[in-house]
Amino acid sequence: MHHILKTLIYLLALYGAHAIEKNFPALKNDNLLRAARGEPVDRVPVWVMRQAGRYLPEFQEVRKQHDFFTICRTPELACEVTMQPLRRFDLDASIIFSDILVIPQALGMTVEMHAGVGPVFPEPLKTPADLAKLTPEGAVGRLTYVGDAITMMRHMLEGRVPLIGFTGAPWTLMGYMIEGGGSKTMAKSKVWLTDYPEDSKKLLTMLTDAIVDYLEMQVKAGAQLLQIFESSAEHLSKDDFLKWAVPHIKDIRDKLTERLKQQSIPTVPMTLFAKGAGHSLKEQATLGYDVIGLDWTVDPVEARKEVGPNITLQGNLDPQDMYKTPEEVRTLTTEMVRKFGKERYIANLGHGITPQTPIVSMETLVEAVHNAL
């Protein structure tokens, strides 16, 4: 009986997702999706990593009243902060407000956001025996609030710009789960890779499977492009990046594509942003991702040579450049866009915007991108 009920609810949810899909408002500005697919654009699309964030006073206001993860878990609040940068700036994309650490939470770990510190895991994974405490069964069912926020946001956007969904990549999530928060060295996680290779692989595979389920759910909920954040790629040597990160990143793309195909659901473009992995752009270009995000250490012209003509590039102004005068921000942005060119390019920063960034820098950046070519 329980099983029949569960199946019924699942089928209803599926039907619901498709029924809602049909009612989404028509997209008015599709430059982001066109750029991702390699089609001509009216203007170079621009969005900014962490564009819904602490540099906005209206975001700070919401944060004063609500805990970080409460905002993530409450679709109305998540949508409100997702909308905030779009009210101020002429952006070409929206990205659902959430956090990469919702996956470790769904796997049963406690994650708290501490002011001035960042995410904290009171009980990180210490030894491989701790893997038994993780709860991969039904993990995606504990993330339906993200799908609800995505669906709500698609309606709120009224087709103004596309909505991006996202996830952390396996190595980056493994790092947080073992270090217990952000780390400057990833020392403990690297010990896992050398001392417990089998268990590391097991954990990375568990994360990969949860991520595929999670992204499938995001597409069904209405995400129009998906970005994978491998933010901690910078801690790995090229060999280790290729060995420990890349196979799982490839699996995510392959398995998700297969999963959607089986259900006759159209795929959406996917972006890989592996911060600090400019050493492996050629390899990244072979993984099936439509867009490769670049950090600011990579030269646009060299990146294009590495990835060839059939990949879209995204990036890559140094977030620290946003502290310069508007004239300097305008000049640097214009130079950057001209180096990348109008084809197969999405303008962005080379990492998330920082909390102290002046609003005028965002205004200048967006305007300069649109006027560069």
Ligand SMILES: *[C@@H]1O[C@H](CO)[C@@H](O)[C@H](O)[C@H]1NC(C)=O
């Ligand atoms: C790029 O795509 C075109 C059209 O599909 C194809 O003919 C060409 O061989 C591709 N180039 C590379 C370098 O993969």
